[in-house]
Each structure stands twice: as C-alpha cells, then as structure tokens.
Amino acid sequence: MGMANSIRPTVYKVPLDLIFSGPFPAASAPWSEVPLVNLEPHMSAVRAVLQRRGGLDAYWEYARTSAGQTGNGPADRRVWEEEVARRIRRYARGWMQPPPTVGWYDRDRLILEDGHLRCCVYKVQGKSWIRAGLRPDAASRWSARPTEPLMRAVARQKRKSFYTPIDHELFRRRKSSRKGTDRLDLIRGFLGPIRGRPSVLDVGCNIGYYSFHLARQGFDAVGVESDAQHFEVAASLRQMYGLDVELWQGPFESYPRTRRFDVVLGLTVFWHFLPPEPSPDLQGPARILVEQLEALVGHTLIWESGSRASEEIDLICRNTGLRHFTLLGETSGTGVERKFGVFTRVPVNEAVAQMRRAGGEGTGGPRAQMPSSSAAPDAVSALPTPASRAD
Numbered sequence: 001m002g003m004a005n006s007i008r009p010t011v012y013k014v015p016l017d018l019i020f021s022g023p024f025p026a027a028s029a030p031w032s033e034v035p036l037v038n039l040e041p042h043m044s045a046v047r048a049v050l051q052r053r054g055g056l057d058a059y060w061e062y063a064r065t066s067a068g069q070t071g072n073g074p075a076d077r078r079v080w081e082e083e084v085a086r087r088i089r090r091y092a093r094g095w096m097q098p099p100p101t102v103g104w105y106d107r108d109r110l111i112l113e114d115g116h117l118r119c120c121v122y123k124v125q126g127k128s129w130i131r132a133g134l135r136p137d138a139a140s141r142w143s144a145r146p147t148e149p150l151m152r153a154v155a156r157q158k159r160k161s162f163y164t165p166i167d168h169e170l171f172r173r174r175k176s177s178r179k180g181t182d183r184l185d186l187i188r189g190f191l192g193p194i195r196g197r198p199s200v201l202d203v204g205c206n207i208g209y210y211s212f213h214l215a216r217q218g219f220d221a222v223g224v225e226s227d228a229q230h231f232e233v234a235a236s237l238r239q240m241y242g243l244d245v246e247l248w249q250g251p252f253e254s255y256p257r258t259r260r261f262d263v264v265l266g267l268t269v270f271w272h273f274l275p276p277e278p279s280p281d282l283q284g285p286a287r288i289l290v291e292q293l294e295a296l297v298g299h300t301l302i303w304e305s306g307s308r309a310s311e312e313i314d315l316i317c318r319n320t321g322l323r324h325f326t327l328l329g330e331t332s333g334t335g336v337e338r339k340f341g342v343f344t345r346v347p348v349n350e351a352v353a354q355m356r357r358a359g360g361e362g363t364g365g366p367r368a369q370m371p372s373s374s375a376a377p378d379a380v381s382a383l384p385t386p387a388s389r390a391d
C-alpha cells in the first residue's frame, strides 16, 4: 500500500448498492470492480453457509487461484471450509471491527480495498446502508458531492417522498415508494458483470435511479422522463452523483428513433400505454409504444408490469420482434403485484451473449484509476488471514 493508505480511514454510512469489489489479481480479474451481487465466489460462499444453498466450490477456486500468485494458497480444503464458515457466521452475528475499507471513489462507486466477504454477508442479510472506512482521497471526494441543486429542487417542489431511494446520507431516512434494490439485484443478476460500454435507454426513468446505477456499471445511459418535476430531481441527482447520463425530457412516444440501444428498461411504465379496456385492435398509445420498442430495442427489454401484466406481455410479444419472454421474478410495490422479466428477439441466452459482445466484453471497459502499488484485496491469501486482512 502507498503512503496515503497508511492513514486511518474515516468511517461513513454508505449505501451497500454503491459498493463495488476492488481490483483483484489477474487470475480473479473477472471479479474486479463488480457490484456485490455479481461477486459470485463470495456471494455463493455466504449463501452456502448462511442459507445452505449451493457450496463453496467457487470461493475455493477463487482462493486457490488468487493465492497462487502469492504462493500462499489454502492447502487442506476441510480445514479451510471450517474457517471460512466460522468467519461468515461471525460477520453475520455483527462482528464489525474494523469496518470494510473503501480504497477508491470513482464514477460514484465505492471500491473496496478490504472487507468483500463481510459486505456480501450484509448484502445477503438485506442491509441497505453500512458503515465503511474510506481512505483519505475517497473520503474527500465522497463528502464533496454537491447537494445544493438537489436541496433547492426538493425545497421548491415541497417534495417529501420519492419513487426510488436517493443514494446520499442526507436522504437516507426519506420515504421512497419502492426500495429499489430488489429490482436492481434482478437486473444486475441478469446482466452479470459488465465490461465495455453497452447502451441503455431507461423509459419513464422518474428520478433516474436505474439510469444512474447502470451508468456506474459502465453503461452509456439515457433516461427519458415526461414529468417536469421528476426530471428536475433527476438532473440535480446527476450533478450530485457526477455521472455522465443523458436525460431527455418528454413523452417516450416522441423520443427520436435514431439508434437502437443494447438494453431498454421499461419498468412500471408501459401500463400507461394500455387501452382502458382489453382490445384486440392495436391503436392509440399502444400502437405508438410497440413501434417505438421495435425501433429502439436492440437485444433486450427489461420490464416490470403494472397490474395488467398479461396484457402488457401480449402487446409486446404479438406486435414486436421481441417474441421471447423470460420471467425473472415477481415483485410488488405501491400496492400492486407485478411481474418482472425480459423480452428478447432471440432466445434469452443468445441475447445476453449478443449484448456482451456489443458492450465489448473483454476489451477492458472504463476502469477506475487506481494506484498500481495497490495490493491484492482481501480473501486472496490463504487462511488463517493476517489480522490486517480480516476478509
């Protein structure tokens, strides 16, 4: 570690959804800079121990290959498994000291230096905010996020609540109609680790929650919102998060058909386009919706329904080339039971592969600028771990 990293980190409460894995050595590079839900070796180990789902194979493979570089790998699998399980259970009981360390703040992501396994325990426990120690440079950038435009917009609108959460300590206790994370996890789980810069169009983006999260993951994101007040909040959040997201104000019906997007999000918005009663004739807003989808969706449409899910599914499957529907989960919010899934032009696995190719997977997309002196993060070394590297 460089000089800066020998200074004690400052502890902040931070949203778990903004935490990304740190830079791993070459053998584990696929797990570098990914959201916790995509950190498969660690997540699968935590699920295996706490929920008895699956096993420790992926984490074992990770520990051995990563440690191969230091010549310090675990030798006896049984002994190693017992130690891993003990550690995970201890974290699950609230063993907090020292808190996980964030080494870098980049593209509004908090990138871990240490504490991966612990963060995955918190994730599986359903926590949304955690205490983390931020290194000096990360702390000064994190605490300097500009809040004035947002505070002004919220005051002018006399806004008390939001549809989705705002990822800033000042708004941690504000009401939001939807938690956000359940759907974010479904999306992140479906997309997998993102490399390169695929494009996404977020229809009815509201205050931009998903546009911003996908931009943090490297997407070239455009949010479309017709409501002026939501749009104003989204624009001030863009400034606060410092993210390069294009926001377009107006009805989706008028969004220009100039290019196809790798991914389109239509979450809880297409119900606005359904006729008041089910109808065999395609007309009015429903017709415009399917024409827009046909023109704008490249590989994948990620969708959440209103209360008439099967009518929305029929409308899209019958009237666009997006004929393959895959249900990812059942969600609920604002008193409505909803369906959450994806529409693709080809079978879903082929569509994901196409999307990854389009994003330039493997070509090394935008990565954080980190000091090259940074040591490999935690859990790389063989157990028992040194005290300074708790997980």
Ligand SMILES: C[S@@+](CC[C@H](N)C(=O)[O-])C[C@H]1O[C@@H](n2cnc3c(N)ncnc32)[C@H](O)[C@@H]1O
Pocket (backbone or CB within 6 Å): 163, 164, 178, 203, 204, 205, 206, 207, 209, 224, 225, 226, 227, 230, 250, 251, 252, 253, 266, 267, 268, 269, 272
């Ligand atoms: C229930 S909210 C869902 C917000 C966001 N998609 C989410 O799921 O978190 C629906 C959003 O779609 C917007 N909306 C409704 N009709 C629209 C249209 N024709 N064009 C663009 N946005 C629209 C609304 O203003 C609102 O912000």
